[in-house]
Amino acid sequence: MQNEPLLRVDGLRVEFPGRRGTLVAVDDVSFDIAPGEVLGVVGESGAGKSMTGSAIIGLLEPPGRIAGGSISLDGRRIDNLPYEEMRRIRGKHIGAIFQDPLTSLNPLYSVGRQLVETITTHSDISEKAARDRALALLQEVGIPAPERRIDQYPHQFSGGMRQRVVIALALCANPRLIVADEPTTALDVSIQAQIIALLKRLCREHGTAVMLVTHDMGVIAETADRVAVMYAGRIAEIGPVRDVIKNPRHPYTVGLMGSIPRMGHDAERLTQIDGSMPRLTEIPAGCAFNPRCPYVFDRCRVERPDRMAVAPFHEAACWKYADGVGHA
Amino acid sequence: MRDAAPAKPGKGPLVKVVDLARYFDVSPPLLNRMLEGKPRQILRAVDGVDFAIGKGETFSLVGESGCGKSTVARLAVGLYRATRGSIEFDGHDFGRMTRRQDMAPIRSRIQMIFQDPYASLNPRWRVREIIAEPIRAYRLLSGDRAINARVDELLRQVRLTPADGTKYPHEFSGGQRQRISIARALASNPEFLVCDEPTSALDVSVQAQILNLMKDLQRELGLTYLFISHNLAVVYHISDRVGVMYLGRLAEVAPARALFRRPRHPYTRMLLDTIPDMDMTGRQRMPVAGEVPSPINPPSGCAFHPRCPFANDRCKVERPNPLPHDDALVACHGVEEGRVPEGPIAAPRAA
Structure with missing residues (x-):
């Protein structure tokens, strides 16, 4: 954390204007990612984690739009760039990996053609050199016999192999940042472990920063350096991954950790957070978690908590920790 | 019971x-x-x-x-x-x-609970009808009053309220829908439940x-x-x-x-x-x-x-x-x- 941040998100707000009023999908979200760092973003469906990722790569689906705050990459603001300029940054400086590898690949083009096209778009090299680079990338992401596989089409690859191709595509231009949105969710457990190991290795070897969006705390525990826990469009807690998992501070994180079944933990019942996350149309006043929170008190129902320090580099947005009480 | x-x-x-x-x-x-x-x-x-x-x-x-x-x-x-x-x-x-x-x-x-609670409930039926269907199909009870009482009991058993019976599946979250599926599965007093990736x-x-x-x-x-x-x-x-x-x-x-x-x-x-x-x-x-x-x-x-x-x-x-x-x-x-x-x-x- 001594490094200058590569990505800085500050007060990001994403809105969906609609006939019945405006929905706020991401509300005042701020975080940094340092070069070579993996930031995990975890939360349940509708928490706004994917929306944050889409805002960063500039691919929010209309009518969704960034309504406030800023996103800077390497000190340069990228949230207000014209479409064409953002398109050049995406791909060259920011790579994207999505959940379903089939939707990120064009079924009509061979894998090699898609790789070569991406490489030549972002760097000034010959077709031949691009093909060599494509072969090297396929090799690097662990596709056996790349010389034979490079001219095949996406449907000829299995799910795990397709996700490797997507990762190769994201790496084409040596991006500084990769936004990976649920990259292992569609895969079998054994393939999942392979893909996580691959992402980790690439990140280490290339010094690429990764924003890893997932609902799976296990994947975060394995991969991330820091983790941000999102709830109802906001970051509830952010901190070093070990700290957050072993010693969660926000009552939502505590409940979330307790609700995950674990091997070797012989609990008869799992911790249960009653109710479910509010819909975007009915986010309660004060702290969004207050109707489900076992520690709720009056202040939580009226005043929205901002993030406050609970430990070194570890912040939680919870009134329990106001006045420094939580430091104990 | x-x-x-x-x-x-x-x-x-x-x-x-x-x-x-x-x-x-x-x-x-x-x-x-x-x-x-x-x-x-x-x-x-x-x-x-x-x-x-x-x-x-x-x-x-x-x-x-x-x-x-x-x-x-x-x-x-x-x-x-x-x-x-x-x-x-x-x-x-x-x-x-x-x-x-x-x-x-x-x-x-024998009853089954499926993975996808969005696909396994008829969107045009009210929850009460969905849960009552096995009771009617197997003719376990007769008369609306008895059936309604049984449906209320089933709803409570899966920690929903009898008032939820009048709603349609789309008004519920994924977890609540899975509760409805479980209530429907329990409606015929089964002994054996087959649960295919229920969560x-x-x-x-x-x-x-x-x-x-x-x-x-x-x-x-x-x-x-x-x-x-x-x-x-x-x-x-x-x-x-x-x-x-x-x-x-x-x-x-x-x-x-x-x-x-x-x-x-x-x-x-x-x-x-x-x-x-x-x-x-x-x-x-x-x-x-x-x-x-x-x-x-x-x-x-x-x-x-x-x-x-x-x-x-x-x-x-x-x-x-x-x-x-x-x-x-x-x-x-x-x-x-x-x-x-x-x-x-x-x-x-x-x-």
Whole structure:
């Protein structure tokens, strides 16, 4: 954390204007990612984690739009760039990996053609050199016999192999940042472990920063350096991954950790957070978690908590920790 | 209502499956076979599986996609007919029954919960009608008043309120919909519930609610579960015994605690090694090498041999049968011959 941040998100707000009023999908979200760092973003469906990722790569689906705050990459603001300029940054400086590898690949083009096209778009090299680079990338992401596989089409690859191709595509231009949105969710457990190991290795070897969006705390525990826990469009807690998992501070994180079944933990019942996350149309006043929170008190129902320090580099947005009480 | 006292487990199996197999014909159309000389193709989704489930017990099947676990689930409720073998429920073998009336005496005693609570509830019916359907279909009660009272009771049993009965499925969240599915499954007073990935589509905090509910209901009603999942941690939490499936066969069957503490089959061990280390113990893990081969053309001998670090020539030709080892059944020549070492599998391979 001594490094200058590569990505800085500050007060990001994403809105969906609609006939019945405006929905706020991401509300005042701020975080940094340092070069070579993996930031995990975890939360349940509708928490706004994917929306944050889409805002960063500039691919929010209309009518969704960034309504406030800023996103800077390497000190340069990228949230207000014209479409064409953002398109050049995406791909060259920011790579994207999505959940379903089939939707990120064009079924009509061979894998090699898609790789070569991406490489030549972002760097000034010959077709031949691009093909060599494509072969090297396929090799690097662990596709056996790349010389034979490079001219095949996406449907000829299995799910795990397709996700490797997507990762190769994201790496084409040596991006500084990769936004990976649920990259292992569609895969079998054994393939999942392979893909996580691959992402980790690439990140280490290339010094690429990764924003890893997932609902799976296990994947975060394995991969991330820091983790941000999102709830109802906001970051509830952010901190070093070990700290957050072993010693969660926000009552939502505590409940979330307790609700995950674990091997070797012989609990008869799992911790249960009653109710479910509010819909975007009915986010309660004060702290969004207050109707489900076992520690709720009056202040939580009226005043929205901002993030406050609970430990070194570890912040939680919870009134329990106001006045420094939580430091104990 | 059935007696609330839970049945004692271990009083002889309620469900007994012997050499169960289900093949699917996935051949190209007849014309293509005639013109292009393509052969018939048979997919052996389930190929000789044996297990028994005691009354009040939770037996889980775990495995990766394509291992046949969902096919077993569908066989176990009679949605598919078996190609070979038998499924006995309380003494009735219904694996190969063809006629409706043969199934009738046991039909209402077996129910299923599906993975996707969005797809398994009729969006045009009110929740009360959805839950009442099995009661009406089996003519368990007559008269609207009695049926309504029973539906209210079922709604309360799954921790919803009678007022929820007048709503439509779209008004509920995923977890609440799964509660509705469970209420519908319970409506016919079943003894045996087959749950095919009931929490896979849910968020973890909601998954915890549903798993807790399922355990509570099991205790209250003495239910027997066949639980299908790909999530080993969920299986560990809910099961009494676990069967690990690989390409249509059982690799290992053991009590849940023993299986996870001391897995014996190399596939089980690899599968356990893929689970992320949430406790951050820094344990060395080994990603499983390779992928599950196609069940249309499975490897000879032991289907796992191409991915197994301990495979030898015998494994390539001879199919292993499940043999008892302490309280487990393990289908592995290596374990039988004692050439699979204990402890963590070494030789990590690059991803």
